Amino acid sequence: MRCLLRALLALILMFPVSAEAWGPKGHEIIARIAADHLTPAAHLRLSQILGGDAPALMVLNSSWADEIRGERPETAGWHFVNIEVGSRSYDRKRDCPKDNCVVRQIEREAGLLRDSHAPFSARRETLLFLIHFVGDLHQPLHATDRHDKGGNGFIVYQGRKRSNLHRVWDEDLVEALGPDPMSDAADIEAGLSSDQIARIMPGTPADWANETFQLGSGEVYARLPAIGPVRLPRDYAARERKVVRQQLARAGLRLAMLLNAIYR
Numbered sequence: 001m002r003c004l005l006r007a008l009l010a011l012i013l014m015f016p017v018s019a020e021a022w023g024p025k026g027h028e029i030i031a032r033i034a035a036d037h038l039t040p041a042a043h044l045r046l047s048q049i050l051g052g053d054a055p056a057l058m059v060l061n062s063s064w065a066d067e068i069r070g071e072r073p074e075t076a077g078w079h080f081v082n083i084e085v086g087s088r089s090y091d092r093k094r095d096c097p098k099d100n101c102v103v104r105q106i107e108r109e110a111g112l113l114r115d116s117h118a119p120f121s122a123r124r125e126t127l128l129f130l131i132h133f134v135g136d137l138h139q140p141l142h143a144t145d146r147h148d149k150g151g152n153g154f155i156v157y158q159g160r161k162r163s164n165l166h167r168v169w170d171e172d173l174v175e176a177l178g179p180d181p182m183s184d185a186a187d188i189e190a191g192l193s194s195d196q197i198a199r200i201m202p203g204t205p206a207d208w209a210n211e212t213f214q215l216g217s218g219e220v221y222a223r224l225p226a227i228g229p230v231r232l233p234r235d236y237a238a239r240e241r242k243v244v245r246q247q248l249a250r251a252g253l254r255l256a257m258l259l260n261a262i263y264r
Contacts (some may be wrong), residue, residue, distance in 0.1 A: 021079060021136040023171035025181045026248060027062035030135040032185035033252025034058065037197075038259060045263040049124050058131055059182075065132035078105040078129070079136045082145040083213045085221050090143075090209045102137050106130065106205040106258075113262050131255060138251035140243075141166050143209050144216025146226070155229035158236070168232070169220070173244045176237035188249050200250050201257040208254060212247070219243055 022030070035055035038046065046054035050061070069075060081101040083090055090096075096104050109130040112118055118126075136142045141150040148154045151165030158172070177184045192200075203211075219240075224230055233239070 021066075021139040021142045021170055022248075023174060024063045024066075025184075026139075026170070026174040027066075027132060027135050028059050028181040029174070029177075029185045029188065029248050030138075030251045030255065031055075031058040031062040031131055032182055033189060033249060034131070034134075034255035034259065036185075036189060037253060037256035039263075042256075042260045042263040046127070046259065049120070049127055061128050062131055062135070064128045075129075078102055078133060080142040080150060081137075081209055082150065083143055083209065083216075085144060085146045085217045087213075090206055090213060092206070102133050102142065103205045103209050106133050106137065109133070110258055110262060130258070134255040134258065135251045137205065137208055138212055138247045138254075139169060140212055140216035140220050140247070141169050143212040144221065146221050151220070154224075157229060157231045159234075162229075165220070165224070165228075168236075169240075169244075173237050173240055174248075176241065177244065185248075185252070188245050188252075191245070192249060197253060200253045203254065208250070211250075215243060215247070 021027075032055065035043075035058050038054065043054050046058070050057040065075065065079070077100040079102055081090065081095050081103050083095050087095075090103065092099075092104070095101065109126045112126045113123060113130065144150065146154075149166070151169065152167075154165040156163055156165050156168060158168070163172070178187070
């Protein structure tokens with residue numbers, strides 16, 4: 001039995017574990033930023049749908065879409081869009097086969113929330129998906145691929161720790177911002193001017209996918225060798241801190257923009 005357990009442990013350590021976009025902390029930051037920019041009308045309607053204080057429940061449920069993936073396998077493809085490095089931009093036919101990607105899912109969810117005849121339970125679930133997927137779309141490796149499953153297959157080392165590039169961007173870089181997601185959200189918001197907020201908010205999910213892809217291609221992959229494993233610089237988190245903060249801000253503000261437009 002002990003030999004079997006050792007063998008299983010070795011297999012677990014041999015292969016990188018698939019990560020989920022931003023991790024809970026990143027999604028909490030995004031939800032908090034979005035909640036801070038809701039109009040009174042949107043705040044009221046979201047509170048009614050969620051069954052309580054909208055900001056608190058948006059944060060609390062921001063990773064719900066990840067938590068139910070095991071029991072809802074049909075949702076797996078809704079978390080990302082694979083735009084290959086070297087492509088010019090997002091192409092719906094090529095990058096979103098059968099409309100099964102995060103771009104189309106955000107568009108569908110926004111449409112369903114606008115449908116006043118949709119059942120209440122369906123609108124609540126759709127809202128929880130939307131809160132999560134707008135965040136996913138702004139994680140660079142959820143819109144960029146280099147034949148490695150968005151970095152899940154790209155092995156990296158941080159000191160002696162073995163990981164993969166996707167997990168580093170999902171979790172490690174966000175964790176490096178600070179210990180408390182609400183304080184991190186407030187700090188990110190404090191660094192934004194009203195002009196910056198006005199410039200960030202507009203656009204469509206396809207526009208955001210293209211912007212995120214350019215970051216993934218030009219900021220993440222372009223700075224690393226084509227093939228891993230790679231030992232990341234000790235200051236990797238510090239180098240990418242600005243990009244991480246920028247993408248969390250963009251996701252939060254654009255989520256607010258979508259919700260404000262739906263619940264006028």
